[in-house]
Amino acid sequence: MNGMRFIVTYNCNFSCSSCRYKCGPYKKGVMDSNIFRNKALKLYEEGYKDYLIIEGGEPFLHIGTIYKYLKKIKNIDSKKYIITNGFWGKMDTYLYSLSDLKEMGLYGIIIEYDYFHSAFIDILTIKSAIEKALLNGLNISVRAAFLTRDISVKADIITFEYIKEIRKNYKNIGYIFEDANFKKQSLLIKPKSAIREKVIFYNDFKASKKSDAAICKLDS
Ligand code: SF4
Incomplete structure (x- = not known):
């Protein structure tokens, strides 16, 4: 399994304490669509063909640029x-935005939700997002970060309860559990085969040492 991941912005409307890239509202800018296209085409030719992930920050804050990305990599x-x-x-308007994104070739969305995100957004909004994606026939996963493997701290217990709550309504979507300490690679579409993933960062990534460590882990 070979894929590519683009961290297109560090701009986010949340500022989760668990954020591996230390994103937040005060971080500005988004990757240029031509740079995105050129890097994507190059990596595709190099064999990173199985998946392409657009991540931030919050990509939906830059929906116009996301449209441009998808148009440029249509092939x-x-x-x-x-x-x-x-x-x-x-927000009802996003029902139509998702439809447009699907038309442009989007296969799926991965929604982050856990204890850390719950400081900024309630679970009902997450369920509404899942509904909108389902209505558009998109593949959906929920991604949650845990601090411990045995769910032995309060934050993890709360995250586990959230996941149970979401699973009550949505058994057939994907669930991705990550190490909040960034010691492990994100497990997207994994299972048995090894993942080779290239990560391209928005160019102002000078960030923190913690995030630099994450780059090494991810860019294997
Ligand atoms: S929502 Fe995601 S990108 Fe934004 S601050 Fe939280 S973890 Fe970081």
């Missing part, structure tokens, strides 16, 4: 995903 035959915090869940 790339990879499964294309966007990772989002789902803030748009209760």
Whole structure:
């Protein structure tokens, strides 16, 4: 399994304490669509063909640029995903935005939700986001970060309860559990085969040492 991941912005409407890229409202800018296209085409030719992930920050804050990205990589035959915090869940206009994105080749969305995100968004909004994605026939996963493997701290117990609550309504969507300490690679479409993933960062990534460590882990 070979794929590519683009961290297109560090701009986010949330500022989760768990954020591996230390994103937040005060971080500005988004990757240029031509740079995005050129890097994507190059990696595709190098064999990173199975999936392409657009991540931030919050990509949906830059929906116009996301449209441009998808248009420019229309001919790339990879499964294309966007990772989002789902803030748009209760906004009807995003029902149509998702439809447009699907038309442009989007395969699925991955919605982040756990204890850390719950400081900024409630579970009902996340469920509404899932509904909108389902209505558009998109593949959906919920991604949650845990601090411990045995769910032995309060934050993890709360995250586990959230996941149970979401699973009550949505058994057939995907669930991705990550190490909040960034020691492990994100497990997207994994199972048995090894994942080779290239990560391209928006160019102002000078960030923190913690995030630099994450780059090494991810860019294997
Ligand atoms: S929503 Fe995601 S990108 Fe935004 S601050 Fe939280 S973890 Fe970071």
